[in-house]
Amino acid sequence: MWAEKLGKQLGHPTRSVAGWLVSKMLTVRNRVLEENAVQLCGIQPGDTVLELGHGPGLGLQSAAKLVTGPTGHLIGVDYSEYMHQMAREQMKELVASGKVTLHHCDVAAMPLADSTVDKVFHCNCYYFWPDLRKGAAEIRRVMKPGGLMVTTLKLSSVATFAAKRVLPAANWRPESYMEALIDSGFTDVRMEDKLFKHIVFQAIYATALK
Numbered sequence: 001m002w003a004e005k006l007g008k009q010l011g012h013p014t015r016s017v018a019g020w021l022v023s024k025m026l027t028v029r030n031r032v033l034e035e036n037a038v039q040l041c042g043i044q045p046g047d048t049v050l051e052l053g054h055g056p057g058l059g060l061q062s063a064a065k066l067v068t069g070p071t072g073h074l075i076g077v078d079y080s081e082y083m084h085q086m087a088r089e090q091m092k093e094l095v096a097s098g099k100v101t102l103h104h105c106d107v108a109a110m111p112l113a114d115s116t117v118d119k120v121f122h123c124n125c126y127y128f129w130p131d132l133r134k135g136a137a138e139i140r141r142v143m144k145p146g147g148l149m150v151t152t153l154k155l156s157s158v159a160t161f162a163a164k165r166v167l168p169a170a171n172w173r174p175e176s177y178m179e180a181l182i183d184s185g186f187t188d189v190r191m192e193d194k195l196f197k198h199i200v201f202q203a204i205y206a207t208a209l210k
């Protein structure tokens with residue numbers, strides 16, 4: 001019962017006691033995943049960088065320190081109104097300056113022009129998409145040719161245990177997402193095990209072929 005409730009809130013946090021607890025959990029437990037995804041992307045100062053399912057906004061805040069060039073721009077999308085507002089509040093100065101743009105929308109339908117994004121990252125997010133191929137195709141659509149996408153995940157954690165209770169098994173497997181990426185026209189799709197300060201996690205890489 002508690003695992004299902006937690007799993008639902010992880011997939012779409014709402015403004016509620018459970019949603020607030022999940023936002024605290026994400027902030028404390030997922031910093032390593034978010035910060036490593038940012039590092040693994042190889043962000044350059046002038047890049048346009050996109051985070052999918054940003055949650056409270058830890059990864060966006062970390063990436064904002066790297067997107068320092070005059071053309072550098074950071075975009076975040078999340079379909080939870082609560083997470084969208086929380087990230088907006090956390091980064092109000094960056095949003096006001098135009099360095100960061102946040103969209104309250106679904107990954108499968110982003111209000112972004114074709115071939116405009118250099119780097120994409122996301123953490124603990126793809127499992128919740130109802131259609132992995134639709135999500136992967138939309139990511140590729142907005143990416144520039146040769147752009148890099150990195151996703152980080154932890155295959156063993158309390159959160160993943162809870163999320164698995166509410167998700168179809170096919171969505172959960174990294175292989176399903178990697179197949180969707182290949183079918184949507186990504187190349188060099190691979191997964192690596194990573195170790196950071198005694199924490200084991202996985203990183204999936206994919207390059208947009210166009």
Ligand SMILES: C[S@@+](CC[C@H](N)C(=O)[O-])C[C@H]1O[C@@H](n2cnc3c(N)ncnc32)[C@H](O)[C@@H]1O
Nearest residue numbers: 011026030053054055078079080106107123128
């Ligand atoms: C488990 S949380 C992870 C948040 C953050 N990336 C982290 O690791 O702490 C998943 C996030 O993805 C968002 N999300 C899930 N499916 C989405 C979709 N189809 N479109 C946009 N956002 C989505 C949820 O609203 C939630 O904020």
